[in-house]
Amino acid sequence: MKRLTLFISLTFLPICAVLAAGISNRQLYHTLDSLIEHQQEIIEQKEEHIRHIHEGMRGIALSPEQEFTLNMRLYDEYLAFNFDSAYHYINRNLHLERVPGDYQRFALSAIRMSHVLAVCGLFSPAQLHLSSVCVDSLSDPLLVEYYNLWSEIYLYRSEMDRFTPFSNQDIDSAQYYRQLVMQIAPKESFDYITCLANYTCEKGDVELAIEMYENFLPTLQQGTRSYSVVSSTLAYFYSRIGEYDLQERYLLLSAISDLRGAILENNSFRELSSILIERNDAKRAYAYLGHASSDAQRYGSRLRSMQAAQLSPLIVKAYDLERTQSQHRISILLIIVSVIALLLIATIAYILVLLRKRRLASEVVRNASLQIHAMNDELAKRNAEAERVNQEMKESIRIKDEYIGRFLELCSSLIRQGEERARQLYRLSRERNLNELNAQLKSQTPINEGYRLFHQNFDTAFLNIFPNFISEVNQLMIPGNEFVVDDAGARLTTELRVLALLRLGITDNQKIADILRSSITTIYTYRSKIKARAIDKDSFEDNVRSIATY
Numbered sequence: 001m002k003r004l005t006l007f008i009s010l011t012f013l014p015i016c017a018v019l020a021a022g023i024s025n026r027q028l029y030h031t032l033d034s035l036i037e038h039q040q041e042i043i044e045q046k047e048e049h050i051r052h053i054h055e056g057m058r059g060i061a062l063s064p065e066q067e068f069t070l071n072m073r074l075y076d077e078y079l080a081f082n083f084d085s086a087y088h089y090i091n092r093n094l095h096l097e098r099v100p101g102d103y104q105r106f107a108l109s110a111i112r113m114s115h116v117l118a119v120c121g122l123f124s125p126a127q128l129h130l131s132s133v134c135v136d137s138l139s140d141p142l143l144v145e146y147y148n149l150w151s152e153i154y155l156y157r158s159e160m161d162r163f164t165p166f167s168n169q170d171i172d173s174a175q176y177y178r179q180l181v182m183q184i185a186p187k188e189s190f191d192y193i194t195c196l197a198n199y200t201c202e203k204g205d206v207e208l209a210i211e212m213y214e215n216f217l218p219t220l221q222q223g224t225r226s227y228s229v230v231s232s233t234l235a236y237f238y239s240r241i242g243e244y245d246l247q248e249r250y251l252l253l254s255a256i257s258d259l260r261g262a263i264l265e266n267n268s269f270r271e272l273s274s275i276l277i278e279r280n281d282a283k284r285a286y287a288y289l290g291h292a293s294s295d296a297q298r299y300g301s302r303l304r305s306m307q308a309a310q311l312s313p314l315i316v317k318a319y320d321l322e323r324t325q326s327q328h329r330i331s332i333l334l335i336i337v338s339v340i341a342l343l344l345i346a347t348i349a350y351i352l353v354l355l356r357k358r359r360l361a362s363e364v365v366r367n368a369s370l371q372i373h374a375m376n377d378e379l380a381k382r383n384a385e386a387e388r389v390n391q392e393m394k395e396s397i398r399i400k401d402e403y404i405g406r407f408l409e410l411c412s413s414l415i416r417q418g419e420e421r422a423r424q425l426y427r428l429s430r431e432r433n434l435n436e437l438n439a440q441l442k443s444q445t446p447i448n449e450g451y452r453l454f455h456q457n458f459d460t461a462f463l464n465i466f467p468n469f470i471s472e473v474n475q476l477m478i479p480g481n482e483f484v485v486d487d488a489g490a491r492l493t494t495e496l497r498v499l500a501l502l503r504l505g506i507t508d509n510q511k512i513a514d515i516l517r518s519s520i521t522t523i524y525t526y527r528s529k530i531k532a533r534a535i536d537k538d539s540f541e542d543n544v545r546s547i548a549t550y
Helices: 002-021 025-037 039-057 064-078 083-094 103-119 123-131 140-160 166-184 190-202 206-219 225-240 244-260 268-278 282-299 302-430 434-442 445-465 469-475 494-503 509-516 520-532 540-545
Strands: none
Touching (some): 039 244, 064 083, 064 103, 103 123, 123 140, 206 225, 225 244, 225 268, 244 268, 268 282, 494 540, 509 520
């Protein structure tokens, strides 16, 4: 994850001054293609961020106000990432218990619901939710959002009605609501500037609209939906005045921002596909259209999927034509190569006759050399195998020497303790001190002491053999999930003893349970929990077994 963050930072740091630095569209394409390769990692990072939000509130009883705020936060995270989830959380807010006098919260939820529905192309339900809002009860910020959403709905409808008489009607309606937004919104706000620029463009002063957005775009952060929308709209402005190179540049910037911010509800890839197909770059156009269609399906946008489907036949036709032409060129080249090959055959045949004797001699030398190399390779393999076996024997001998000495000492100590306990019990029996005798027989202290001595000797012996075992195990764990031991580091926890037995080659849960005097269920639970904390869960135990003795 850290490497992904560093990659994104280094990839996008120069783009902040893309125009001033004079970066070419070809370089932007390279950046875009590089980022597409990492899209899945970016999406996983986004999902991890949302998962942290969920986990942070898990198990906490929320008040209606807190639940409303949490749902709205999750709605914002999912808005351009997943339609179903965004719809789910804003719908939950719509159905929260309404507090008397707090109409603004309901109105905000209804407006946001309309937004996510409009983005997906569900215009009728979106307008129905907007119509349920009482305009006279809205605060100025909500009123701005309300009018702005009406303009967005008509803008999306104009995209669907393109090349029909209804498209102009939709644009006129959007213009009307933009005027209402400009009457209320603060002059420096995003809503005011975007409405003013779009209104100015539709009125015919495209150059002024471009100047507004050129000045406004550097104030926005790449990777945000605001940056993607403004750069995409700026590309549309440039297309209106025939500046197609700049149109392509800002579509590239918009697409890069979409990928960086894990914005799956996007439009730039589809527009780039249209430009590329006109340039006869069918292969890249096909790839970008596929990417646009994939994002639309993953997000759940019916509108974007339909738009991509409308363009798909043209892309496929151009791609097939280019492939046919390529195959034709290959056929011509094959004919030319074949003619050249026939001319070369005669020359080669003559040369082969001259080189026959030399080749025979060379083959003898080469065969001998190959045999020598094969023997050397086999010898090297044998040496490596012998060295590995030798290392394993040394390790086995070291383990046996350490444990034999330790456990002979442990057995001797336990025998002495048994003799002492037998003498004590015999004395109590002889003195007919039955109460004390029963108390001694019921006492678990000798057994617990035996366990303690066993664990102490096991831990000491194991750490003498594997002095760096704990630190090397911690390197295999996810940061924050390392094992913590006492300052002396001379004792292992139960979890570390399980891993120690795995390192010694004891993998059967029943054997581990018998050695550690635990149930097989407990041992299974320990192993499962430890693997869940590891960086590489699949190969964790293999990595533990490969820890060296010294």
